[in-house]
Amino acid sequence: MTVENETEETADPAISPLAHFGAEVRLERERLGITREALGKEACCGYSLVAKIESGKRVPPLNFAEACDRMFPHAGGRFVRLWPLALRWAFPPWFRRYVELEWTAASLHMFHPQLVPGIVQTEEYARAVLRTARPVNLEALVTARVERQRVLEREEPTRLWLVLNEAVLRNAVGNKAVMRNQLARLLYLAQTPPHVVQIIPDKGNHHGWASPFGLLSFAEGPDVVHVDAFPRGYLLAETDDVTAANDAYDLLKAMAASPDESTEMIDSILKDYHP
Structure with missing residues (x-):
């Protein structure tokens, strides 16, 4: 009792x-x-x-x-x-403004070269990623990261467009079960409108973008850029910065496989993680 x-x-x-x-x-x-x-x-x-x-x-x-x-x-x-x-x-002070913007955004366009972005991480994947920094409030950070994802599931969801390097699908985070569940989550998103997932195939040549970044668009008001950097990310709202980020994202989408081909890539690599 x-x-x-x-x-x-x-x-x-x-x-x-x-x-x-x-x-x-x-x-x-x-x-x-x-x-x-x-x-x-x-x-x-x-x-x-x-x-x-x-x-x-x-x-x-x-x-x-x-x-x-x-x-x-x-x-x-x-x-x-x-x-x-x-x-x-629950988020660090420098990240709270971004969370407020993310909550009201009509669409998110994100690029990441190495990891699945937090907005679509499974709980186990998020825990494995966050644990590497040895935070004292690990479980609070995991809960906060997973709860952010409700913007993708509400009645009028925020539209997500992901561009990821193929390395994201192959970089081992946690154990095989963690990767299997995370890739299954990506596959589900790739197959579920209005979301789009594109994968840039690894052809041995670096495409030039090493820093994760995202573009937030709103029903009213200008776009905002978020750059995920160390030791903290930052927001950019100047017109020139937003234009440069849009141009960079357009080039990344052009380098990536089509949405259908990307879905097949995710599914193929996912099979490698099945017991």
Whole structure:
């Protein structure tokens, strides 16, 4: 039987939206006499995760916020409304503005030479990639990265166009099972409109672009460029920078195999990972 530890230290709700979210969950749960175990069951998670969310130590998945709105009679959708703020706080400060833009973008055009971009990484692939930097908040970063992907699954999804080097499909991240699931995810996207995936075949010659970058387009307003760099990425909004990025992306698409040929490439390499 789970024993509630109501003396557990919690974060000051004024510290961050993440701490505020957790404090609001705890106040409502205690007011209604609902145990952490019961809330966890409704949210399909464990007692420990509920405790960590309440103390502001873990990022809540969207299904957790939805469970709170179901269980707390007078929530009125408050926790789902608070969720995007809590989610963005999980990212490094320099990345939060990008996440805000990504959430409202009508389309994303991304290029990556070595890795599957975070917007389409499976949970296991994301964990393997993020673990290499030895972060102290690994699980929070994984949750935040995976939850970003909801922009591709909502009723009016953000349109994604990916251009990847063939090396992305062959660079081993994690074990074979991790790669198998990640390639299956890419294959699904490649076969699911409105998304497009193109692969640049490895023909032995470097095409000249080594830095990952993306273009964000909006229903209203100009495009924005995001460059994924070390130690931190950055945004570009100047007209000349956006034009140069569009030109570079057009050239990369021209070098890549067609969407149908790219789908066949992914499927072929995926078969190598089957037991």
